[in-house]
Amino acid sequence: MKAPAFDYIRAATVAEACAALAAEGPDARLIAGGQSLLPAMNLRLASPRMLIDIGRIAGLGRIAVDGDMLRIGALARHDAILRDATVAHHVPLLTEALRHVAHPAIRTRGTIGGNLAxxxxxxxxxxxxxxxxxxxEAVSPRGTRRIAADAFFAGLFQTALEPDEMLTAVEIPLPAGPFFFQEIARRAGDYAIVGLAASATRFAYFSVADRPAMRAPFAALDFDPPNDLQATGAMRLHLAGVLRDNALTALGIRA
Amino acid sequence: MKIVLTVNGETVRADIEPRVHLADFLREHLSLTGTHLGCEHGVCGACTVRLDGALVRACLVLAVQADGCSVETIEGLSDSGEIADLQKAFHDRNALQCGYCTPGMLIAAQDLLLHDQDPSRAAIREHLSGNYCRCTGYHAIVDAVAATAAERNRGRPG
Known part of the structure; x- marks a missing residue:
């Protein structure tokens, strides 16, 4: 299908984008790479009255180590992060995970900020x-706010962002330490049936609940995963346990 | 909204609604119907084109987002001769039947060969995983891409 009609403006700065969001109200949406929003619009699952294109805001796609953190601008595209040597050196978990994000032709457009939002x-x-x-990091007319990832994901397609707030960057503390990443999908690029991104102490499961779920390495997997065409909830729960065991072995963690 | 972009090397000016995606713009406004529309939500890969040199889904780019950019379609790649060997390999190995997915397959395969001169069959399959074929099956397509890579490597010095 085709998207319903909408108005379109291009923001040249973060301030301009935030002002437009505030002025246009809840029917306005920011668009960057558009790789999630445009499918939703074409399927008419979303029908914003106004798109505010932030894709050309200068400098917002920068990737750099800044003191004891890696800072990735919201407009950094998946493909750019995947090919970035600094990221591969400091946070190889991200590099590995990005190999599993959709297909090459999606990764050239999709952005980290859009994905997280x-x-x-x-x-x-x-x-x-x-x-x-x-x-x-999120910016609004009231200023800049920093939100811990633990408090950011609030539910199915829901975040802690206020309606007039724009995600501008992510900051990853360094050193990132050892990592494990594995996901189970029927085909490269498909949505994960279940997946696990882990550091030595934090195991974050995805495709098991309405948001990514963090558990300590040995904590009970008390999820109630959804049934869908790809897998039953019981199969997801079983596979989450398999991935956890793989991670414990790979990371050399013993009870 | 008024836009100016380059399509297959030619400057194009248009005044279009924001809701028109790049695939419809190419097909309906420029009559470049080699860019096919399958699913229209980024899954099937039939609308694959190059945008500023990068592989993209034309159904997931608004034409207004392509303002100021350079677009290359299957017509451009075909006319320039850039993928003549790949097209011949597809033909030789029966890597198409109905042909609906073929423009997207060719552009995606060429993108792989530009980045990886000697891809494994697994790498070819992974790179083409976002392009659906519903009649030929993928084996002959992977054969054609692998054969083109091998042929190009024979032509390279050293």
Whole structure:
């Protein structure tokens, strides 16, 4: 199908985007890469009256180590992060996870900021943010706010962002330490049936609940995963346990 | 909204509604019907084109987002001769039947070969995993891409 009609403006700065969001109200949506929003619009699951295109805001896709953290601008595209040597050196968990994010032609457009703000519970990156204890930076007309990843994902496609707030960057504390990443999907690029992004102490499961779920390595997997065409909830729960065991072995963690 | 972009090397000016995606713009406004529309939500890969050199889904890019950009379609890649060997390999190995997925397959395969001169069959399958074929099956397509890579490597010095 085709998207319903909407108005479109291009924001040149973060301030301009936030002002437009505040002025246009809840029927306005930010668009960056559009790889989640445009399918939803074409399927008419979303019908914003106004799109505010932030895709050309200068400098918002920068990837750099800043003191004891890796800072990734919201507009950094999956493909750019995947190919970035600094990311591969400091946070190889992200590099590994990004290999599993959709297909090459989606990764060239999709952005980390859009992915996190979309908050798809089957997505790899939100779980990575939990495992890495990332901090999400958001800007509004009231100023800049830093939100711990643990408090950011609030439910199915829901985040802690206020209606006039824009996600501008993520900050990942360094050193990131050892990692484990594995997901089970029927085909490369498909949505994960279940996945696990883990550091030595934080195991973040995805595709098991309405949001990514963080558990200590040996904590009970008290999830009630959904049934859908890909898998039953019981199969997801079983596979989550398999991934946890794989992670414990790979990371050399003993009870 | 007024846009100016380059399509297959030619400057194009248009005044279009924001809801028109790039695939419809290419097909309906420029009559470049080699870009096919399958699912229209980014799953099937039939609408794959190059945007500023990068592989994209034309159904998931608004034409207004392509303002100021350079777009290359299957017509451009075909006319320039850039993928003549790949097209011949598809033909030789019966890597198409109905042909609906073929433009997207060719552009995605060429993108892989530009980044990886000697891809494994697994790498070819992974790179083409976002392009659906519903009649030929993937085996002959992977054969054609692998054969093209091998042929190009024979032509390279050293």
């Amino acid at each position: 979309h908050a798809d519970p089957a997505s790899e990156l939100p779980a990575c943010m939990l495992a890495l204890q990332a901090v999400i």
